[in-house]
Amino acid sequence: MVERPTTEEYAAFYEGYIQLVPEGNITERLELQANIVQTLLSSMTEEQANYRYAEGKWSVKEVIGHLLDNERIMSSRLLRIARGDKANHPGYDQDVLMQSQPFNAYTVVDLNEEYAVTRRSTILMLHHLTPEAWLCRGIVSDNPASARSIAYILVGHELHHLSVLRDRYSLDVKL
Template sequence: MYKRPAQGEYAAYYEPYVDLVPEGDIVQLLERQAEETRILLKGLSEAQTLFRYGEKKWSIKEVLGHMADTERVMVYRLLVIARGDTVQLPGFEENAYVLTADFDRIPLVDLLANFVAVRLATIQLVKTLPEDAWTREGIANDQRVSVRAIIAIIAGHELHHRKILMERYLGSNGFPTE
């Protein structure tokens, strides 16, 4: 079952994400997050989802696509390590993923369905992990990481980006009100 990861179980650059995760049932948190993100964005128009709060910043669609892509990468890491594979896992370049995905051409309803589908798959995997898998460690992006740390990173990453969406996008003076 979930126990908060110790600092040595993940790279220091993930600490802001892990710190956002409250104590409690991590599966319930993951479930709530999927619904909260869907509700936050579902009523936006296609024009609103193209909003960028600054030059060279991602659009709302790109943020949502990034959230799903990152979760896919992290869940792959989680699966490999939880199953006891000792292969060293590569990093990934998030900006290149966003650039080549061309998320702005995809309807919001499809991006939301994608995010929710990825999250539901994450939840099913996490729910079925044997207890001893939670503390298994492996190497991803040249850094040691535990399964339970990856789960916390996934939850914290969503919280981080949802906060940015609320504050810098939807809460921006420049956000289109159409």
């Protein structure tokens, strides 16, 4: 089992996400989240998925799309760090990525499929990391980052957004 990262393995602004992650197997948590998101999307109509709880807020589709963008970026960072890449991996601006509103054009079925494939790819990668690779360290946005901290951030970030979908969008999200 991959142990929780220490505070020296990630930037302080990620602490909130990491603290959201319950004890247990991190890859099993990713699998559980995949089931939660896929079940949620499978039960939604297009109208429900296009819902915004307030003016200027993301639609449900855009929240899930943001999770997809984040997963791809974080998985790439994790892979590179786990393989010994010492480059400074740049940050990203979620608002810039969402400016063209690409996810509003997705159907719920397409979004669900893309989420499933993206998450499965991440899980398969993690299943093949060695114990040493989980502990590898690199740099993200000029801050320290270990492979395992990125996995925890990925889970915590998604937990945060699933809570938002439950609390602000009034969706039946079982965390």
